[in-house]
Amino acid sequence: MQGKSVTSGYQVTVYTILNQIVSRIRSTLAWALLTGGLTGCGMELPSPPPDLFHKFNVLEVDLGPTSLLTADLNMDGYADLVSTNAQNNTLSILLGKGDGVFNEARTLPVAAEPTTVVTVDVNGDEIPDLLTNARGAEQFTVLLGYGNGSFHKLTVPTGKVPLAIIPADFNADGKLDVAVTLTFDKMELFLGSGNGAFKKGETYLTGSRALSGVAEDFDRDGNIDIALAASSSNSSSIRIFEGNGDGTFSKPRRIAKNRVPLALIKKDMNKDGLQDLIFTSAQGDNMYMLISHGDGTFEKEIAFSGGGGPIALTAGHFNSDKQLDIAVANSRSSNFSLIVRKADGSFHYPTRDYVVDGGAPLAITSGDYNNDGMTDIAVAGNAKNIIEIYLQRRTIR
Structure with a gap:
């Protein structure tokens, strides 16, 4: 064994393990201080929330599931899934x-x-339709529903590499329009005719590539605005486009600068009737919440944490509060990480994590899949081309 040091390699391994343990303790203590996990002089470390979900079903889908949604496509009162x-x-x-x-x-x-x-x-026609992008075909697809889970397909040409699809009535004519973001820092508007056809509107520079976005009247002026999660190597932020109607x-306008946003959703998180913004970030495995003031501005972003590589998120009532x-x-x-909120609106830490056997989850959605009045979770395992269904356990508070 001349020329090799077993002791040296052993020391390096031990040092690495100890470093990881110390880092974990520091992280836990930091979150404990932020969330009230240290009480008095006794260091009471926080524990995860209860095990609120159990895996109930595994569904096979086609190759490479990248996004999920929940909707009642055949209008039978039961939640369906699209991948x-x-x-x-x-x-x-x-x-x-x-x-x-x-069903299969x-x-x-x-x-x-x-x-x-x-x-x-x-x-x-009050029947759910679908819109999907086509990154490799420079178009988006309109799928008009028949109300039985089948669809009539139309296509609309776009610029290069369409990413996010953001539907809303942007010109206040009572017909649905669509905003589409493009890889090369642009957003195109398509004005709807009301029958599934669309006419090309204005094109806007987004400053960075926008992977996701939402539409909402953030300043309550009666016009629909757009928020984009826009990120590049040079610049990243949530960009707010105020609609003119x-x-x-x-x-x-840029907010939450340099947070490298990925997936963006809107929800009324503090029950004030205003839609807030929540997004995942490629920066430090963090997520952020922006509370709306109702005038187009937002409070400074609130950081919270999930697991490694947070990429998609959903919000719902995942316990009995x-x-x-x-x-x-x-x-x-x-x-996937379950991040439960406390009565005061702060986040319970550490999270409750659930292993996705399908590997590399890229999409998550929620809905009541067993019709018991509680919100369940579906997550796509991209590595094995499956969707895993997690049903919420009934808890007593």
Whole structure:
């Protein structure tokens, strides 16, 4: 064994392990101080919330599930699921039976590389429709629902590499319009005719590539605004485009600068009737919440933590209290984290984490899949092309 030091290698290994332990303790203590986990002189370290979910079902979908949504596509009163499958250029339609069980996935071919899907009533017939992007085909697809889980397909050309699909009535004519972000720092507007056809509107510079976005009247002036999660190597922020009510927008305003936002959702987190913003970040495995003032401005972002590589999130009532909680899919650590909120609105730490056997989860959604009045969770395992269904356990408070 000349020329090799077993002791040296052993010391390095021990040092690395000790370093990880110390780092974990420091992190836990920091969060304990922030969340009130240290009481008096006794160091009472916080514990995760109760085990609120159990894995109930595993569903096979096509190759490369990248996004999920929950909707009642066949209008039978039961929650259904839709998965975009980027590798095979398809959607998987899974019709729910109302007991946590779903029919075998029906595969719907769409244009190349779909990575996001939204549901909305495009043509005003009160039947759920779908919109999905096509990163590899420079278009988005309109799927007009028949109310039985099947669809009529239309396509709308876009600029290069469409990313986020953001539907709303941007010109106040009572017809649905669509904003589409593009890889090369742009956003295109498409004004709807009310029958599934769209006319190209204005194009706006976003400053950075926007992977996701939401529409809402953030300043309560009666016009729909857009918030984008825009990130690049040079600049990142949430960008707010204030709507003029005619399908045009003002120059964007930047908030939450340098947070490298990825997935963005809106929810009324503090029950004041205003839609707040929550987003995942590529910076330090963090997430952030922005509380709306109702005038287009927001409080300074509140940071909180999930697992390794938080990439997609959903909000819902995941326990028996009245606070909205958050579940986040962590692509690097192959799990999802349940982040429960306390009565005062702060976050319970540490999180309760659930291993995703399908690996590399890129998408998560929530809904009542077994019709018991409680919100459940579905998460897509990209590595094994499956969706895992987690049902909420009934708890007594």
